[in-house]
Amino acid sequence: MSKELLLEANHIYKSFSGIPVLHDVHFDVRRGEVHALMGENGAGKSTLIKIITGIYTKDAGQISWEGKPVEINSYQDCLNLGISCIYQELSVIPPLTVAQNVYLRKEPLRAGLIDYNKMNSMTQQLIDLYDFPLKPTTLVEDLGMGQRQLVEILKGLSNDSKLLIMDEPTSSLSGKEAESLFGIICKLRDQGVSIIYISHRLEEVYRLSDRLTILRDGKNAAVLEKDEIIPKMVIETMIGKEMEEVDDSSKELRSDEGPVCLEVKSLTDSANRFRNISFQVRHGEILGIGGLIGAGRTEIVRAIYGVDKAASGEVLLDDERLDPNPALSISKGIGFVPEDRRKQGFIPLLSTVKNVALTNYDIIKRTGMAIDENDELELSKKAIEAIDIRPADPQKEVGTMSGGNQQKVVLGKWLVRGLKLLIVDEPTAGIDVGAKAEIYSILDQLASDGVAVIVVSSDLQELLRVSHRIIVMRKGGIVREFKDETVTQAKILAAMQGVEEGEKR
């Protein structure tokens, strides 16, 4: 790897309506390196990237490309330089083929018409060059999320990009898909492509990056060379405070002795996404459910809560048989925080008050037919207090808050009612480290108050951190239960992948 600078941004300033977001930030990328960019939500990462890609204009500062000063005023300018951005929300077009997506707006033409033969063979050449598991003529809608990401990368590479910006590229990938992405990132680096890698997943950053820039509160907190990257220090630099020693590699699991809260017996899905699932959760226990995407984890908790109907099997809450549907579940004391909070967890245009009230109208006072607005407000204040939403403005639209605060609102609306069971699906996806820690402590608190908690998560570290007991699902069935033993990430991963440790070569 050369030390030659490809991109250099100096003294970057940016503020929105008077509030400084970036303050004298320096950031540079060398040719052929993976440069990670980290920071809590609101630290200024996305603003910096949007300035580099021409979506925002900087207030002050200088950007140089290959040693020459440049002005980047639009995304097109950035493409022309050779910078491509792979967004967290993919920008591929599902009804088009891989080749059509890669060459969108730059289709090879013959006599004014698109030359599909040429386009497909050009795409095939790119695919061969980087050895991607893709075919030019497959429709993108038939691909999994991981492959769609590869199409997006290919699209960037087809611009002869020298710099790829990847924003949370693994957020929607399974473990295996992420693995193959890491391989591809290394391969690209070896071919001289530079990569800016933005991620909340610390272990990915440690593994991949040659250098790491950490932003905090819109300022440079640190720029570290590979051998200077020490996990504990990175976290402390990001959050700007000492944190107690967290051992994330293994954990002693413990049994809970509380009475059984939820019992699931032989639950089977009509579409065969899970079958013959039986387990119990006790009061005061946090049960972690792990597994690859598509293993049936989300589907089973949705069936327990009653969003989807199971074909057969029983769900018992405190020994009472339920025929689950969401309204009944709520009234029986089951709370559910879905996987995709933006689509399913809250109503973005409504305030915290209304979002909290929505699932709690049964416990809000009424004057005749009308809702008692004071009681409604009181309830939301209770929620804000319980979960520490900042700023503590009950009237603020939830859609305008940060991801961490949004998730806290979603949790908060369940905390104001007497819960027996709380189900959370991927509770900290796309949330910064600080908010993560707070959400974990809320879950711990709930459990010690006697609530049974089910946590579905793809994040092994998270499963280890919160769970008292862990079950692992694979291809629609439970393959392993971890209790009363020392469990490590490796053991869970092996169970998820269907490889027992002994068989590993």
Added chain:
Amino acid sequence: MKRHIKQSTMRRLISLAMLLALIALFGVLGGMSFLSTGNFSEIFRNASVVAIVGVGVTYVIITSGIDLSTGSMMALVAMTMANIYAYTLLPIWSMILIGIAVGLVAGLVNGIIVAKLNVPEFIGTLATLGIFRALTYLIAITDANGVIQSQPLTVPEYTVLGGSIGAVFYVTVAMAIFVIAGEVVLKYTRFGTNLYAVGANKKSATLSGIDVPRTRMIAYVIVGFCVAVGSVFTTARLQSTTALLGSGFEFNPIAAAVIGGVSLAGGSGDIIGTLIGSVFMATLENGLLKLHMNTAFQYIIKGIVIVAVVIFDSLYRKRMDRIAKEHGAQAEEGVGA
């Protein structure tokens, strides 16, 4: 390994099967009066204007838009031409050109309202449905008492367009040209690809550098062009026009597109599908007429067919998505095992 049949191919086969089943049904019920060459040429004639307008409407629906103003627009074009015919000495070809210009402008108005001013498609074109019809009434030709007259358009150089070569009407020839050109533009030009991209995801399309407002606007202008051509053939056949021409027509191209597999959600479908849908609708109308079904019932049956197709499509899509998902999950897990 089971061969994975493309969803769009499957949907095409289904709409073709529906059309054949319908023809078989009427063949059994109606016998030779339905199955004659003359009757099929009539069915195609009736399907033609719907399919011509359907080319533009399909473009708009692929971008996840809708155009409700085509019926009124058709009347406005026709009434403009009728005025030129009645009050000027301009030659017929320039009358037609002015009619087409009116269609293009009307389409552009829709495009500006929807794509530039960001009025929701449904509301924007519902408004122009009213406006175009009102303009038609304003320029309609009245008698001495102010009563609106049916305006004849009987010059032979014009009405010849309502005729046929053998069993094939000129309008059907025009339709064939529109459908082929429409399909080529859709599948083999950047503009066509952009239509799908815009319909599938406007944000992604923008990120890919597509001028989304411009693409949507052009689609509406194309509708205007198609409607104007449809209007010429319709009035040439009727040899007259009225202020009421084309009321309720807007339903037909939309229905044809939906029956042919163009998703109202945008991003999928093609012109061949809309052609099949147009022929299906024309066959249904013709068959019910041959069975001496009351016109009111015809509308009820058309309505039921549309609802049934939309329900079928949404169930079908759900099922296909689920199969695709399971397929994906298996593929993903199968690799390393």
